[in-house]
Amino acid sequence: xxxxxxxxxxxxxxxxxxxxxxxxxxxxxxxxxxxxxxxxxxxxxxxxxxxxxxxxxxxxxxxxxxxxxxxxxxxxxxxxxxxxxxxxxxxxxxxxxxxxxxxxxxxxxxxxxxxxxxxxxxxxxxxxxxxxxxxxxxxxxxxxxxxxxxxxxxxxxxxxxxxxxxxxxxxxxxxxxxxxxxxxxxxxxxxxxxxxxxxxxxxxxxxxxxxxxxxxxxxxxxxxxxxxxxxxxxxxxxxxxxxxxxxxxxxxxxxxxxxxxxxxxxxxxxxxxxxxxxxxxx
Amino acid sequence: xxxxxxxxxxxxxxxxxxxxxxxxxxxxxxxxxxxxxxxxxxxxxxxxxxxxxxxxxxxxxxxxxxxxxxxxxxxxxxxxxxxxxxxxxxxxxxxxxxxxxxxxxxxxxxxxxxxxxxxxxxxxxxxxxxxxxxxxxxxxxxxxxxxxxxxxxxxxxxxxxxxxxxxxxxxxxxxxxxxxxxxxxxxxxxxxxxxxxxxxxxxxxxxxxxxxxxxxxxxxxxxxxxxxxxxxxxxxxxxxxxxxxxxxxxxxxxxxxxxxxxxxxxxxxxxxxxxxxxxxxxxxxxxxxxxxxxxxxxxxxxxxxxxxxxxxxxxxxxxxxxxxxxxx
Numbered sequence: 001x002x003x004x005x006x007x008x009x010x011x012x013x014x015x016x017x018x019x020x021x022x023x024x025x026x027x028x029x030x031x032x033x034x035x036x037x038x039x040x041x042x043x044x045x046x047x048x049x050x051x052x053x054x055x056x057x058x059x060x061x062x063x064x065x066x067x068x069x070x071x072x073x074x075x076x077x078x079x080x081x082x083x084x085x086x087x088x089x090x091x092x093x094x095x096x097x098x099x100x101x102x103x104x105x106x107x108x109x110x111x112x113x114x115x116x117x118x119x120x121x122x123x124x125x126x127x128x129x130x131x132x133x134x135x136x137x138x139x140x141x142x143x144x145x146x147x148x149x150x151x152x153x154x155x156x157x158x159x160x161x162x163x164x165x166x167x168x169x170x171x172x173x174x175x176x177x178x179x180x181x182x183x184x185x186x187x188x189x190x191x192x193x194x195x196x197x198x199x200x201x202x203x204x205x206x207x208x209x210x211x212x213x214x215x216x217x218x219x220x221x222x223x224x225x226x227x228x229x230x231x232x233x234x235x236x237x238x239x240x241x242x243x244x245x246x247x248x249x250x251x252x253x254x255x256x257x258x259x260x261x262x263x264x265x266x267x268x269x270x271x272x273x274x275x276x277x278x279x280x281x282x
Numbered sequence: 283x284x285x286x287x288x289x290x291x292x293x294x295x296x297x298x299x300x301x302x303x304x305x306x307x308x309x310x311x312x313x314x315x316x317x318x319x320x321x322x323x324x325x326x327x328x329x330x331x332x333x334x335x336x337x338x339x340x341x342x343x344x345x346x347x348x349x350x351x352x353x354x355x356x357x358x359x360x361x362x363x364x365x366x367x368x369x370x371x372x373x374x375x376x377x378x379x380x381x382x383x384x385x386x387x388x389x390x391x392x393x394x395x396x397x398x399x400x401x402x403x404x405x406x407x408x409x410x411x412x413x414x415x416x417x418x419x420x421x422x423x424x425x426x427x428x429x430x431x432x433x434x435x436x437x438x439x440x441x442x443x444x445x446x447x448x449x450x451x452x453x454x455x456x457x458x459x460x461x462x463x464x465x466x467x468x469x470x471x472x473x474x475x476x477x478x479x480x481x482x483x484x485x486x487x488x489x490x491x492x493x494x495x496x497x498x499x500x501x502x503x504x505x506x507x508x509x510x511x512x513x514x515x516x517x518x519x520x521x522x523x524x525x526x527x528x529x530x531x532x533x534x535x536x537x538x539x540x541x542x543x544x545x546x547x548x549x550x551x552x553x554x555x556x557x558x559x560x561x562x563x564x565x566x567x568x569x570x571x572x573x574x575x576x577x578x579x580x581x582x583x584x585x586x587x588x589x590x591x592x593x594x595x596x597x598x599x600x601x602x603x604x605x606x607x608x609x610x
Contacts, residue, residue, distance in 0.1 A: 080501065085404060108505060111503045116498075124495065126519075136503060191503055
């Protein structure tokens with residue numbers, strides 16, 4: 001098993017190496033934290049020993065070449081990993097100090113707190129724009145009576161309100177790709193998550209839409225924690241406060257280093273990080 | 283300043299390779315063959331039945347009497363033919379039995395398809411799918427025999443229960459408490475014949491639901507049932523309707539099972555628990571063996587009516603499928 005431990009100087013984002021007994025350590029850390037997390041698909045060891053901290057109200061970019069386990073990692077953070085048959089994990093993921101994999105935790109409640117936006121814009125096809133935004137409230141049986149306010153608020157935060165306020169009853173599929181993705185963001189916001197995971201949210205979009213979504217992400221970080229997987233180095237440098245660099249040597253993916261975005265792009269500790277962010281491989 | 287003259291659009295030509303031309307010929311021939319066959323069948327039915335429609339007109343469809351004057355052929359050609367042919371109750375019977383079958387089969391199929399696709403353990407998934415396809419291939423004669431020998435005993439109990447509790451409603455009332463050969467019991471057997479096809483199609487459609495739509499439901503804190511209700515079922519709706527129409531086609535045209543299960547009675551009846559009924563297809567099968575020439579023409583006319591009903595059902599179905607297909 002490969003085990004990487006990083007000694008970080010930056011106290012905001014530190015990788016907490018493997019502790020002898022993670023549960024005994026009382027943490028007052030606010031935000032999301034992983035402790036030596038591993039992931040398997042059947043016998044395939046996909047991710048090894050990732051320990052990271054995502055402080056509240058920050059944007060963290062997960063970067064690295066394809067197949068290094070970024071998407072697997074992000075799906076571990078809201079318990080979507082377990083939907084894949086034969087998937088397994090080890091280690092712990094703490095949200096404000098409590099383990100989301102604790103047997104007493106309801107996975108559905110975890111996903112309510114840790115939302116997710118997918119690579120391809122995917123509004124629900126049979127629903128209107130308004131219904132799409134409110135879909136999560138219905139799905140999770142949340143009691144809310146100010147539906148109109150929620151729709152306006154979420155669409156505004158996702159930067160879509162002005163464009164669609166006159167046609168909330170139109171089908172979500174009638175929007176352009178970039179608008180659809182912002183609708184998906186609005187949909188995630190409606191259930192008031194504390195953390196929003198984004199798995200390459202702009203990879204299917206044109207540059208203009210990409211910029212709109214990046215603005216949205218920065219605004220979101222005033223209230224919630226954002227974790228974004230991206231293959232676009234410029235995007236990572238534009239939107240994120242912190243970056244984490246993943247890599248694989250043919251075996252399981254692992255974390256090379258994590259630090260503030262400025263340091264990662266100007267003076268990283270590991271030469272491989274420097275090569276990757278400068279586009280020398282990957 | 284020179285003005286640019288708008289050029290005439292150039293003609294675009296396509297050069298097909300030899301292989302392309304041969305393949306094109308083969309598929310065109312295949313498509314035309316099925317169309318021509320359909321046309322030939324239709325014209326045969328129209329040609330052979332035109333005399334009957336000329337003689338009986340609309341009465342053929344609405345009337346309630348079927349009498350073949352079969353003695354006339356033996357001797358006295360001088361005596362006028364007193365045959366009367368009409369199939370009103372059989373048409374109603376076809377629709378009633380098929381409706382009962384669909385009301386039972388569609389919910390069962392949707393439930394079964396959702397179970398197999400989303401709840402069945404992986405280890406039995408393949409077995410279930412294989413068994414379903416096998417069941418769809420069992421001849422309806424087997425279902426008919428099973429219906430008479432085994433199912434009727436259960437069906438009668440259900441019918442008795444319905445009559446006992448809901449007998450005040452006209453459709454659940456009876457004239458004689460003999461539920462065995464009733465449209466209700468026949469409809470149940472027909473449903474068991476329809477379920478495998480409809481379930482198979484529904485399962486296939488449900489399995490095509492984009493994975494990330496289902497994942498999105500989970501990511502929003504939804505349960506499995508929530509994902510099924512808000513994504514899987516709306517997404518699969520048009521496909522399930524198409525599958526149900528395949529089943530309805532089988533139910534409307536079903537011959538042998540109904541032939542075994544129902545007494546043919548030429549009387550309009552809306553009492554689905556009463557032992558009267560029949561449908562067009564089984565009537566044709568029943569009468570064909572001993573039919574006179576004129577009666578055969580009448581049976582072919584009945585076949586034409588069934589053909590047209592099936593055609594209308596299919597057109598309505600494809601219309602519904604088109605309108606309910608989600609656009610995205």
